[in-house]
Structure formats: C-alpha cells, structure tokens
Amino acid sequence: MKAAFKLSPGKLTIAWLFILPVLLIRAFTTLYPTVVTFVSSLFEINIFKGGDWTFIGFDNFVTVLQDEKVLTSIKFTLIFTSVSMAFHIIFGIFVAMLLNVRFKGKKFLRTVTLIPWAMPMIVTGLASKWAFNNTYGLINDLIRRFNPDFQFDWLIYPASARLAVIMVDLWKDVPFFAILLLAGLQFIPDEIYESAKIDGAGAVKSFWAITMPLLMRTLLTLCIFFTLWRIVSYDIVYAMTTGGPGDATSLLAYRISVEAFTNLNIGYASAIAVCLFLIMVVFSSLNLVAIKRTEH
Template identity: 60%
Template sequence: MKTEKIKSPVKRTLGVIGWLPWLMILPVIIIRCLTTLYPVLMTFINSFRDLHIIGGGTGAFAGLKNYAKLLSDEKIASSMQFTILFTIVSMTFHIVLGVILAMMLNMKFKGKKFLRTIVLIPWAMPMIVAGRAARWGFNGTYGFVNDLIGRLVSGFHYDWLIHVDAARLAVIIVDLWKDIPFFAILVLASLQFVSADIYEAAKIDGAGAVKSFFYITIPSILKTVMTISIFFTMWRITSFELVYAMTSGGPYDGTSVLSYRILIEAFNNLNLGYASAIAVVLFLIMLVLTGINLFAIKKISD
C-alpha cells in the first residue's frame, strides 16, 4: 500500500510533465489555426457564394456558378496557359542552370568565397524592385536591353513588352536571373557532402568527368534537387509580384498568371466569390504538383 502511495504522485507528476510541452505551444497552435486554417476554410466557402460587391452580390449560396464561369472566361484560360508555361520553362532552366552554376561555384579557384557572395545579389533584391527595373530595361524606346543588343546588331530595335510572346520571354528571363543564384546555392550545399574520395576512386577506375557527373554527382544531389524544386515550383505558381511590377499582366493578359488574376478579381473587380474559386483551383493544382513531386522523391529514395 505504501509503495502505491509513493508511485501515485510520481505518475501524476510525470503525466503533467508529459502534457507541459503541448500546453506551452498551445497558443502558437491556436494562432496558427486562426491565421492559416480559417482563411483557407473561408476561401472554400466563399467560392460557392455570390460575393460580387460592385455587381450586386448578396452573399447567398451560388452553387457552382463561380466554377462554371471559370470554364468560359478567356482571361482565366490565358492566365492558366501562361502559368503552366511559366512554371515548366522556368523550373526546367532553374534545375539545369542551377546545377551548372552550383558545380562552377564548387570548383577550387581564387576568389571563390567572394563570387559565392556576389552571385546572391539578384536574389536579395526585392521582386517588386526587380520587376520595376526590368520594366525600364525592356522598354522599347530607352531600355538598356535594346541598347546592349544594338551595340552588337546595328539598328536593332524591338518592343519587348508590346508583343505577347516577347513579354512572356522577358518575364521568364527576369525570373531566372533573380532566383537561379539562390537555387544554385542550395544545390551547392548538397554538393559539399559528396566526398572527394568517391571521385578519386572513379578516376582510378577510368571514369572521366562526364561519367562522374552522371553516375556520382547527379545521384548524390538528385533527392535534394527534387525537394528544392517542390518549393520553387510553389513559388513560381503563387508569385505575382514580378508580373504586377513588370507587365501588369499585359499585353492583352498575355503575361497574367492565376495568382495575379486572383488579385485583380478580389481587389480591382471586388468579386470575392469568383476570386475564391480561382484560388481553390490554384490550390488544387499546387496539391497535385506537390503529390507528383513527393511521389518522385519516394521513388528515388527507394
């Protein structure tokens, strides 16, 4: 009986200690739910409501009306097309050029640390600033891009931001210029963990630089590259600052991405229900892409 009386307070104390960490982080969990889960839930709910403020929306349940409108909206079709194009092209070059730049930065040469530092300058620049600078740089009349090309090709002149295809190309180029350095630095961190002894052993066995790259370097960093690509893909899909600052979605909505279209519908057109429906579609696209990436990472790990 005495033993039971001694153990009982100890058990109670251990039980309280076990719950203590959860009690300590409970305020953070509550705040996180209020700032994340609640807005997501309300977005789903609002996507089924008539919330066109300047269009006489009553806030009543509208069923699939907002989603049906998506299927016939040419602006959404154009935004979807460019979002897919922008994401695929941008991420392809991020991976290819990012790995190449990371390998260059991993080489042994004088001034390596200094180069690693300055290469991050474009990434450190706020996207809105980069977009405004690019808008001036690609201007057909006084932009420095035409000036630089004109020094090589006499009489060259092109209105980059007037033509849809050229404007899309300009947006992708600026996006690559800004974010590839950061992608490369993250890949470089992975390269640091690849032992030099493996390359030495491969060299002794007669493997050249090309074989070492495909059979040692790529398998060693592939999982890291895939993981990084998930986040960079999400950033590409949800980012609208570059388009907003550089082209304002033009010309003819040719460079408008879905996230920018949400901004326009919600804050310019004040059609919150329709904007919520677009946001839900964007969320589902991100969910599918994330699932594909995670599946690919699992396959690589297996």
C-alpha cells in the same frame, strides 16, 4: 531508451499547454483563411449590400472554366512554372558546379552571385520594365552594339513579353537555387570522385554516375518549394507588365488579385484561388512521388 523519454500525463498536459498558443495562431493564420476561401467560393458575395452572401453552389467554378482570361492565366502559369523550373535546374546545376570548383576568391564570387536574389522582386520588376524598353532599355542597347538597326519592344507582344518575364525570374532566383545546390554538392565526399577517376571514369561519367544520383534528393526537395513559389508569383507580373499585353502574362495569382480587389468579385476570386490550390497540390504530389522513387 524509449521509456526514459516517456512523459507522465501531467507533464504531457503542460507540454500541450505550451504548444497550444502556437497551434492556435497557426490555425488562425493558415487553416481559417483556407476554409473561408473554400466556403466563399460557393457564394456570390456583394460587398455593396453589406457583404450579402448568396449561395450559388459550383457556379463560380463553371464560370472559371468558361472565362478566357482565367484560362489564359492558367495556361501562362503552367508555362511559366514549367519552363522556369526546367531552366532553374539546368542553370542551377551549372552554376553550382562552377562555384564548387576550388579557386581563389570563390567566397567573394558566391556572395556576389546572390545579389540578384537579394533584390526585392518589385524593384527587379520595375527595373526590368525599363530594361526591356525599345528606346532606352539596357537589353536593346546591348543588342544594338552588334546590330545598330535592331528595333523591338519586348513587352508589347505576347510571346516576347512572356519570354521577358521568364528571363527576369531566372535572373532573380537561379543564383539562390544554385547556392542551395552547392550546399548539397559539398556533402558529396571527394573520395568518391577520386575512386571513380582511378577506375577510369571521366568528368562526364562521374557527373551522371555520382553527382546527379547523390544530388537528386536535394534537387527534388528544392523543386517542391521553388515550384510553389513560381505558381503563386504575383509581384513580378504586377511590377513588370501588369498582366499585359492583354492578359498574356497574367499569372493566376495576379488574376485572383484583380478579381478580388479591382473587380470586387470576392466569391469568384475565391473559386480561382481554389483552382490555384489544386494546381499546387498536383505539382507538389508529383515532386513527392519523384522524391520517394529516389529512395529506392
């Protein structure tokens, strides 16, 4: 069978010629910017002197380790990613299990569930900025229906502003996460649950003994992509808090944009981007290790 699919040298050359344009485009849009970012992180780039590049070695990275604003951004990025993904998993599984129940109108409910995800994040962020306002915000209005004297401006205190950003991120993306988990749930045969029920297993035991083991690979695969999306999040902070109060909600991707396009410190922004890349590699590696362990 393998010999039947073996290409002759001429056909193999033609195949590579067809693939080459795609590879060149991919290299230009992905590989080239990555290499330039790593190289520019070793330079001080002065765009006011005709783009003068001065080699400074690893000085930018030393500055990163001493920059309180960047360290705060790294800290919040790790908090935001870890907490958000933990609740993505908890709420995502819960919503997916609910949507997997057979009832009339489930197709409509699944469609409605995706509405928050379908909204652009920049729109969600701007709407949330109004929603968390103390005077006319939706959140405080709901709370005041039970506690009329409640007064609190969510976005002017570091802890509550961070909580608000994480809550909005969960509201926006958990529905999509749940729908993808639902697809994984539907691949689990009903016969397995019926056999477990005959053997005396209840709903809780079936969940931990059947659902979670069979769903684990799908769950971990989704975690890779959703974790990376959390790490490089930018628009939610830009629209909702602009990194404030102070730098409390400044994610690392937002800090890079500020250094590159506001402070015009291209070399330093590149060094921060390299740090962001390394953080992404660490998180991805941990997820890949977890996936490999589920195979045994």
